[in-house]
């Protein structure tokens with residue numbers, strides 16, 4: 266199984282960029298990983314929030330393949346412990362899924378078409394983080410999930 270993370274907009278903060286690269290490198294030792302960045306909407310100020318979400322949504326949907334299981338990162342989604350999250354990934358692997366896709370939205374979240382395509386919604390907290398922060402937190406949680414699956418001494422509870 267491959268894990269793909271789709272994220273809207275570039276990361277402009279150096280320490281976040283380096284953090285994501287580090288955790289993706291670590292995760293790649295366990296499972297093939299892919300980061301797919303959807304470019305920001307050009308001249309975004311010229312568009313309404315809804316129109317921006319629509320444009321970003323079209324690009325997200327175009328990056329998906331038939332058969333992908335799609336999980337949106339969303340503060341209104343389900344909350345998991347790190348062990349539960351690890352179990353969720355492991356179950357998908359055992360099912361023989363080809364691609365498990367997580368998606369981080371843009372500044373205004375997701376269009377309704379993206380919500381309709383999604384199989385699940387995952388919350389890291391009920392608080393709202395920047396899309397950049399979410400990438401880093403989530404990359405660390407993926408690494409943690411993989412070490413839990415392997416019984417390695419990274420996670421303690």
Ligand SMILES: C[S@@+](CC[C@H](N)C(=O)[O-])C[C@H]1O[C@@H](n2cnc3c(N)ncnc32)[C@H](O)[C@@H]1O
Nearest residue numbers: 338339340369370373374388389390392393394
């Ligand atoms: C600045 S937030 C957008 C918030 C927007 N109000 C909304 O309704 O989604 C940008 C993206 O970061 C992700 N995000 C922010 N906080 C999150 C959280 N607590 N859990 C999961 N994802 C989160 C979501 O993918 C969101 O679309």
